[in-house]
Amino acid sequence: AQKITQTQPGMFVQEKEAVTLDCTYDTSDPSYGLFWYKQPSSGEMIFLIYQGSYDQQNATEGRYSLNFQKARKSANLVISASQLGDSAMYFCAILREAGTALIFGKGTTLSVSS
Amino acid sequence: DSGVTQTPKHLITATGQRVTLRCSPRSGDLSVYWYQQSLDQGLQFLIQYYNGEERAKGNILERFSAQQFPDLHSELNLSSLELGDSALYFCASSGGVRTDTQYFGPGTRLTVL
Numbered sequence: 001a002q003k004i005t006q007t008q009p010g011m012f013v014q015e016k017e018a019v020t021l022d023c024t025y026d027t028s029d030p031s032y033g034l035f036w037y038k039q040p041s042s043g044e045m046i047f048l049i050y051q052g053s054y055d056q057q058n059a060t061e062g063r064y065s066l067n068f069q070k071a072r073k074s075a076n077l078v079i080s081a082s083q084l085g086d087s088a089m090y091f092c093a094i095l096r097e098a099g100t101a102l103i104f105g106k107g108t109t110l111s112v113s114s
Numbered sequence: 115d116s117g118v119t120q121t122p123k124h125l126i127t128a129t130g131q132r133v134t135l136r137c138s139p140r141s142g143d144l145s146v147y148w149y150q151q152s153l154d155q156g157l158q159f160l161i162q163y164y165n166g167e168e169r170a171k172g173n174i175l176e177r178f179s180a181q182q183f184p185d186l187h188s189e190l191n192l193s194s195l196e197l198g199d200s201a202l203y204f205c206a207s208s209g210g211v212r213t214d215t216q217y218f219g220p221g222t223r224l225t226v227l
Contacts, residue, residue, distance in 0.1 A: 045218035098214035101159035
């Protein structure tokens with residue numbers, strides 16, 4: 001069975017600082033995908049970034065990057081130059097293969113202050 | 115905007131009642147997933163449909179059912195509602211160019227009184 005662990009229930013950062021949100025995973029599948037989603041207080045789930053298990057390079061999407069360490073089974077999200085609008089809950093998720101269900105972690109709340 | 119639409123946005127009902135949640139996937143997406151988010155259980159997968167056929171089941175109660183119609187929209191039916199069914203219900207879709215990424219709708223917040 002697959003499992004995602006997010007050990008940081010809450011993180012606090014000031015504007016313009018970088019922040020790393022931790023995610024470790026457990027799977028026995030040789031091929032899988034890792035995702036990060038953002039859930040603001042309004043409730044919607046916003047896709048941020050994807051990393052395939054066979055991707056050679058770490059994924060990047062604008063201010064978001066994924067620090068993927070396959071041997072350690074970690075997929076940390078790095079947000080550079082934090083903004084007030086980054087305040088939200090962040091979920092890490094794993095996908096066994098395309099067309100199957102996502103398994104989510106419990107999430108990390110990020111608070112950005114000015 | 116993810117391109118996935120869900121109605122209604124909010125739903126308040128009483129125990130024992132039945133409700134229907136509706137989802138329209140992104141244009142071109144064939145897979146629809148339903149997830150439930152509650153404070154105690156977190157985000158849990160309920161059920162998946164692919165091009166009209168049920169593809170996978172997760173932690174879905176027998177009181178809950180779903181279907182996907184020929185136009186690919188999907189409905190989640192919740193019956194004999196209990197207080198514990200109060201949650202945020204998400205629909206997600208995938209199956210476009212990037213077939214593994216699931217895009218979520220805005221959710222339906224169900225409150226059972």
